[in-house]
Amino acid sequence: MSKEDFFIGWSAQTPRVDRRFMLAASAGLIASAAGAGALMASAHDSAVGGRWDGVVRDWTGLLLSEPYPLLRTLDLDGTPRTAFLATSRKTAVRAPAHLDGAFVRVRAGLIARDNHAMLAVADGEAGIVADAAAAPASLLDWPAVAAGDVMLTGEILDAKCWFGAMRPGFGRTHKACAALCTRGGLPLAFCVGSVCSLGGEAPLLLDAGGRPHGRAILPLVADPVVLRGRLVQVGDVQQIRADLGAIHRL
Amino acid sequence: MAHGYRVVQWTPFKRAFDSVLLLSVAAFLIAFIAASLAAFPGERAVSAIQLLIRAFGACAFALLTLILMIGPLARMSPRFLPLLYNRRHLGVTCFLLALAHAGLVLVWYHGFGAINPLVSLLVSNPRYAAIVGFPFESLGLVALLILFVMAATSHDFWNAVLGPRLWKALHMGVYWAYALIVAHIVLGAVQGEKGPIYAIVVGVGAALVVGLHWLAGAREVRADATLAPEEEGWLRVGPALEIPDQRARIVTPAAGERIAVFRDGAKIYAVSNVCRHQGGPLGEGRIVDGCVTCPWHGFQYRPQDGCAPSPFTEKIATYRTRIEAGVVFVHPTPEAPGTSIAPSLVEVSTP
Numbered sequence: 001m002s003k004e005d006f007f008i009g010w011s012a013q014t015p016r017v018d019r020r021f022m023l024a025a026s027a028g029l030i031a032s033a034a035g036a037g038a039l040m041a042s043a044h045d046s047a048v049g050g051r052w053d054g055v056v057r058d059w060t061g062l063l064l065s066e067p068y069p070l071l072r073t074l075d076l077d078g079t080p081r082t083a084f085l086a087t088s089r090k091t092a093v094r095a096p097a098h099l100d101g102a103f104v105r106v107r108a109g110l111i112a113r114d115n116h117a118m119l120a121v122a123d124g125e126a127g128i129v130a131d132a133a134a135a136p137a138s139l140l141d142w143p144a145v146a147a148g149d150v151m152l153t154g155e156i157l158d159a160k161c162w163f164g165a166m167r168p169g170f171g172r173t174h175k176a177c178a179a180l181c182t183r184g185g186l187p188l189a190f191c192v193g194s195v196c197s198l199g200g201e202a203p204l205l206l207d208a209g210g211r212p213h214g215r216a217i218l219p220l221v222a223d224p225v226v227l228r229g230r231l232v233q234v235g236d237v238q239q240i241r242a243d244l245g246a247i248h249r250l
Numbered sequence: 251m252a253h254g255y256r257v258v259q260w261t262p263f264k265r266a267f268d269s270v271l272l273l274s275v276a277a278f279l280i281a282f283i284a285a286s287l288a289a290f291p292g293e294r295a296v297s298a299i300q301l302l303i304r305a306f307g308a309c310a311f312a313l314l315t316l317i318l319m320i321g322p323l324a325r326m327s328p329r330f331l332p333l334l335y336n337r338r339h340l341g342v343t344c345f346l347l348a349l350a351h352a353g354l355v356l357v358w359y360h361g362f363g364a365i366n367p368l369v370s371l372l373v374s375n376p377r378y379a380a381i382v383g384f385p386f387e388s389l390g391l392v393a394l395l396i397l398f399v400m401a402a403t404s405h406d407f408w409n410a411v412l413g414p415r416l417w418k419a420l421h422m423g424v425y426w427a428y429a430l431i432v433a434h435i436v437l438g439a440v441q442g443e444k445g446p447i448y449a450i451v452v453g454v455g456a457a458l459v460v461g462l463h464w465l466a467g468a469r470e471v472r473a474d475a476t477l478a479p480e481e482e483g484w485l486r487v488g489p490a491l492e493i494p495d496q497r498a499r500i501v502t503p504a505a506g507e508r509i510a511v512f513r514d515g516a517k518i519y520a521v522s523n524v525c526r527h528q529g530g531p532l533g534e535g536r537i538v539d540g541c542v543t544c545p546w547h548g549f550q551y552r553p554q555d556g557c558a559p560s561p562f563t564e565k566i567a568t569y570r571t572r573i574e575a576g577v578v579f580v581h582p583t584p585e586a587p588g589t590s591i592a593p594s595l596v597e598v599s600t601p
Contacts, residue, residue: 006535006545007332007545008543009261009264009335009336017329022266022270025333031277033275033312037305040451042289043447046295048293048294167297167300173359176359176371176375176387184363
């Protein structure tokens, strides 16, 4: 090795042998970086359905505060639909007590996945106002039908993210967000199956009495669990009712 | 240290190196985003923020893996020394990528809620006693703090202020950071994905880092096991003229650091093999402009007294030498750093 072949970082001269090697290494590095990035991204998990379209519209319908604040309304295609209410953040919106059971109008953006819907109310509680003019009879009579006892495996997740606020909105990396949404009082869903990304049904998760679980369920959120409970159909919303003691981490 | 410092001592090579680094990072991020958008159009598309979170995180891991491969590769081939010299630029870039990943995670997954995002980061998953369900975010946070400390103290100013030993010990924290990041990915993204891609990436990356360190370590162990033969208290180095001009032969005493025995024309010198800057192997360097020059970062020492040329103040130990019948011997007891020792002279035939 001659003196000229010895690399000294602070020197203005770089040996020819090092220049040649670094030129080849640079080309290889840039190509490898692009290849590795493309390979990883084409093989990672995608989102599966659900979207938050970002358009704020007027929605009218029947306001109910139980089990979570919800609006029985007509979907964009005119289909009667239950839409849960939330703020545009990771918190629930309170249904004004004097409007519980009344027809109202809200300005909100639609978060929807298949037949599941949630409305992100633009102005929170203040954005829910009485609107007696909008009272289609189809929104009034939604009977509850018990479908039977079941044992299901799956994942407890917050409905807002799974409906499309997050893409994807399930799994280990989403656990913190699901916990935050749960703390914020948002509805919980139970994603049936071992992998939520396969899609399918996600019934609303309630306790055996049909009430929200509250924060006690936080340690189980976004983990694989098995539960024994009762399926109940209320209008277009499927519910799985199970007490905390009937839910076990896998 | 008496001399002033610049933020970056730019050279044409360093500018080219940083350009390639930025191009490589851009290539990774653009390819990652483009491939995901192409593979998952419409309702299958990952949201823009979540895609950036994945892209920055994956790029930071790939870059840190590369950074940790450079050390052992440079021990096995001098061709990788230019990468070693500029490694701190890779480290700072890696920290910035990790910071972007963490910042977006904090806003997207922990923001917009009823509690402070930093509090959410630490309490959203309380299963600190679990293994599989461990809150992997906290591992990433600790790794990010280590990378921050390393990036903030990467400049030679901090090496001089903290001293080489403390600085080196601090920067060995990169191995803790890498282990924490591997655990962060395994307990997070790997468990969350239904496909094996992240498991494969983290497995291959960790295997490369461990494998290369094992190979380089094995070479060092073999070198340490080959002790120089001792004759009456002196170590036999070998025929003087077998030492290439302006290069060194490294000998290993029974105790203490390795010794670099240099030949500069007809003069034979012996100094410590360990550079005061970052512990580089001086004996693998050469004499440039009359000074022993470290192959790692170009630190220089006068061979006759082990002192760095002015304005630098570092000193290394020197050793006594003698020549008998053309064979060089070195005494294994180091003199105090900076001790001047006259060279032994060898007869060099000139054409």
